[in-house]
Amino acid sequence: AYPPSHCGLKAFITTRVGDVFMLAGMLLLAVTAGTLSFTELPRVEVRHVHPILLSSLLLIYVGAIGKSAQLPLMEWLPDAMAGPTSVSALIHAATMVKAGVYLTARLVLVSLAWSEHMDVTPFFEYVMWTGVLTAFISALQAMVSTELKRTLAYSTVSQLGYMMAALGAASANPQLSIASAVFHMISHAVFKASLFLSAGAVIHAVESRFYRHFGGLGRYMRITMVAMVLASMSLAGVPPFSGFWSKDLVLSSLMGASSAAFILALLTASLTAFYTTRMLGLTFLGEESENVKEKRHELHEADLTMLAPYLILAIASLLLGLAAPSVEHFFIHMMHVHGVEEHEGGSVLIPLLSIVALVAGAAPASLMYVKRSISPPRGGVAEVIRGLLVRRLYINALYYRVFVNSTLKFGHSTWVLDKLLDKIYSVYLVRLVMRLGRLAREAESGIDATIYRVSSAAMGLAEAVRKMNTGVLNYNIVMWLLGGLLVILLAMLSSLGW
Structure with missing residues (x-):
């Protein structure tokens, strides 16, 4: 019963x-x-x-x-x-x-x-x-x-x-x-x-x-x-x-x-x-x-x-x-x-x-x-x-076999499929996303480091150039003369075939 x-x-x-x-x-x-x-x-x-x-x-x-x-x-x-x-x-x-x-x-x-x-x-x-x-x-x-x-x-x-x-x-x-x-x-x-x-x-x-x-x-x-x-x-x-x-x-x-x-x-x-x-x-x-x-x-x-x-x-x-x-x-x-x-x-x-x-x-x-x-x-x-x-002329058994049991089997199949999809999502997909996230984080860290180095070099160069411009007139005249002599020297060397 x-x-x-x-x-x-x-x-x-x-x-x-x-x-x-x-x-x-x-x-x-x-x-x-x-x-x-x-x-x-x-x-x-x-x-x-x-x-x-x-x-x-x-x-x-x-x-x-x-x-x-x-x-x-x-x-x-x-x-x-x-x-x-x-x-x-x-x-x-x-x-x-x-x-x-x-x-x-x-x-x-x-x-x-x-x-x-x-x-x-x-x-x-x-x-x-x-x-x-x-x-x-x-x-x-x-x-x-x-x-x-x-x-x-x-x-x-x-x-x-x-x-x-x-x-x-x-x-x-x-x-x-x-x-x-x-x-x-x-x-x-x-x-x-x-x-x-x-x-x-x-x-x-x-x-x-x-x-x-x-x-x-x-x-x-x-x-x-x-x-x-x-x-x-x-x-x-x-x-x-x-x-x-x-x-x-x-x-x-x-x-x-x-x-x-x-x-x-x-x-x-x-x-x-x-x-x-x-x-x-x-x-x-x-x-x-x-x-x-x-x-x-x-x-x-x-x-x-x-x-x-x-x-x-x-x-x-x-x-x-x-x-x-x-x-x-x-x-x-x-x-x-x-x-x-x-x-x-x-x-x-x-x-x-x-x-x-x-x-x-x-x-x-x-x-x-x-x-x-x-x-x-x-x-x-x-x-x-x-x-x-x-056995009720097997009418009741027929209903259970055709409708009830098949529905329960279908429900069990959908439950298994749901668990499989959940496992794929929670285990494999999540792990993949987390790994991709780590790679992205590492790449971002590398990019950040490169940008930092380039910016640091630019800042160092700018600092060196800035130090060359002291604002003292005599120092500037000397630098201009040295630069002019350097240009003349390079021109002479170029004319001689160097």
Whole structure:
């Protein structure tokens, strides 16, 4: 596991990648459409600039992918569980990670308005398949998770994928798709917040987040177990909990858009039931671990201030499910999409298939982790698949190898280059400059000495000449006569051929 500071930095950088694309899309949209207002964008003339507008939608959606941890920017959220569970219950269940879903919903409404004049199918297909694949892959990873909080993190990513997939299916039935995404968003916020808070109570009591340190906690934390079971039933899609109805709407929207996406989403529902049952079995049922045996005299329910919120939220998920038919009707008819017929209700086939998927996932998990009548498959292909899932399908490793390690190597290379340049500067260049300085100083000293000698000689000559001029008239006359005789003598010698 990575340290919390590393996880925080990873979340920051990963979401910033999506933000860069979103900013590029916003700039492109502002230049081509002339506005960024969601109320004005549907009325923009799109006939002549539709390829650019479609590109801007896709770029902005990448920002939503980063914020809501969708494929391929999904690896930051499981590691972000290093934070406190109360924080995770707020920002990773109900608020922050839903911002990308909300942004996508607004983009879907704009795309539906533009669909009368341009082909926006690539946008809807990309959103739908990104969501479906994210939901499926994250559910697979949750099946083999060894940590309670990480299981809930993978579950969050998977449920966010459901919401995105529903929005991507809006090209077939906008009202149903948008209503299902919004309903599932609210339903997920309620039961996932309860799960995170109750998981925090368990981790606080046991002082560990790993399943190997759990087991048999239902004997000591009955109310917490009840709250977690209620919320888990909503997550798994057990009727009449809210998760059953909201997931039923999502599947209905996908069935009308793509059979392949519907089948994959239905399979994901089965995987969700499996890892949810596994989570409950490993935490509250079965034999007590050595850690629980050591702490059995210290184990107790959380304080009322901690217990009440997640118990109320768990009950709320049941009450929301009981009121689901009215809530569904409200959300569907609240979505006024221009030029779209109203949705009149889904087929009975979808709830039946949901229940079949629930049983198909929960039954084997119950046998393995609740009743413990059979052991999880080990060895052979099962072990290979499990290793692949434990290693997160090597997606995380790929990111570290391609981006993180290469960036660190580049940083190390620049550090080495900087040290080399610093050494060249501080050792060789400085020594060269100092040596040149000494040579210049010596040359300057020699020049100064030469100038001093020349000036001294000139001054000596001047002094000698000065002494010859005494200012005495007789002395000067004698010197003039001697000079004249010297000139005459030289002239005579010259005339004689000397």
